[in-house]
Amino acid sequence: MQPVRLLSYNIRSLRDDPAAVVRVVRAIAPDVVCLQEVPRFGAWRLRRRRLARACGLRIAAGRRACGLAVLAAPHVRRVAREFHLLTPDRGLHRRALAIAVLESGGARFVAASTHLDLAGGPRLRHVREVIGHLDRASARHGAPVVLAGDINEEPGGPAWTLLAGRFRDAFAAAPAGGAATFPARAPRRRIDAVFADPSIAVAGCGVPAGGAAPAADYARATDHLPLAAELRIGAEASKDR
Numbered sequence: 001m002q003p004v005r006l007l008s009y010n011i012r013s014l015r016d017d018p019a020a021v022v023r024v025v026r027a028i029a030p031d032v033v034c035l036q037e038v039p040r041f042g043a044w045r046l047r048r049r050r051l052a053r054a055c056g057l058r059i060a061a062g063r064r065a066c067g068l069a070v071l072a073a074p075h076v077r078r079v080a081r082e083f084h085l086l087t088p089d090r091g092l093h094r095r096a097l098a099i100a101v102l103e104s105g106g107a108r109f110v111a112a113s114t115h116l117d118l119a120g121g122p123r124l125r126h127v128r129e130v131i132g133h134l135d136r137a138s139a140r141h142g143a144p145v146v147l148a149g150d151i152n153e154e155p156g157g158p159a160w161t162l163l164a165g166r167f168r169d170a171f172a173a174a175p176a177g178g179a180a181t182f183p184a185r186a187p188r189r190r191i192d193a194v195f196a197d198p199s200i201a202v203a204g205c206g207v208p209a210g211g212a213a214p215a216a217d218y219a220r221a222t223d224h225l226p227l228a229a230e231l232r233i234g235a236e237a238s239k240d241r
Contacts, residue, residue, distance in 0.1 A: 001201065001234035002107035005029065008148035008192055010036040010115070010224035013067065014047065020221035025055040027213035028228050031104060033057060033071040034113035034148035037222075040067045060111070066096035068113045077103045080141060084133050086126045092117055097130050101141045107234040109200070110137050114149040116159060123152060127159045131166050144197035144233065150224065151193050160193070167195035170205035170229045177206025181225045184218055194229040203230040 007030035011021050025033060033055070039047040044064055052059050052071050061081035062069030072078060082099040099112045114130055117123045134145045147167060153159050155169065164172070171179060171193065180187035187207070194205055207225045218225055 001232040002105035004231045007033045008227045010150045012222040017220040020217040022054045024213045035069045036115040036150045038067045038069045061098045061100035068098035070100040089122045108143040110145040123159045147195045170194040170202045173202040176204030192227045201232040205229040
């Protein structure tokens with residue numbers, strides 16, 4: 001089984017303190033980062049590349065639309081990538097799903113990032129679409145799925161419940177660190193999540209505490225806290241569930 005540290009992080013288009021974002025990511029030292037609200041205006045392509053390079057990572061998936069990206073460490077090989085626009089809703093921000101098929105230590109897995117809507121109806125409909133895209137990607141590449149993102153809903157809501165019925169809520173499975181992810185300066189809501197395929201063992205998940213990164217950087221970087229999951233992927237992982 002292969003250990004993989006995955007980070008989910010809404011960086012609010014780097015409107016706050018980009019240097020603090022980089023310090024937070026580097027302190028956590030992830031193998032994979034699923035980003036939401038990545039810059040998508042102005043010199044967006046250059047800003048994404050600079051961010052990835054400053055974090056010691058590379059872009060594995062993502063497009064301009066919807067502000068999503070998946071970054072990977074140099075030792076993680078990209079096998080394939082996909083990007084799916086979800087069905088539009090008049091007057092609402094367009095939503096999407098960024099998918100990277102990755103290999104680390106011989107273990108292949110699908111890492112996906114999404115940012116769901118504030119409106120409950122579209123959010124629930126989009127979750128159904130996301131699950132369909134992920135099921136097809138998993139079957140196509142013979143790989144288990146990890147979905148990370150800003151759900152814009154707390155546990156117990158319809159969209160969250162649907163996701164937790166198909167995947168494992170990593171924090172609920174193995175809490176390690178803080179639960180609440182929003183707002184960063186006074187966190188009280190758990191609206192960011194990592195959902196893992198049942199075949200993936202979750203060793204821990206939560207907002208990193210202690211020496212992972214200075215608390216002041218969490219507040220400076222963006223309005224969400226980072227959510228890190230320690231995963232074990234591969235043939236032996238299911239034995240440890």
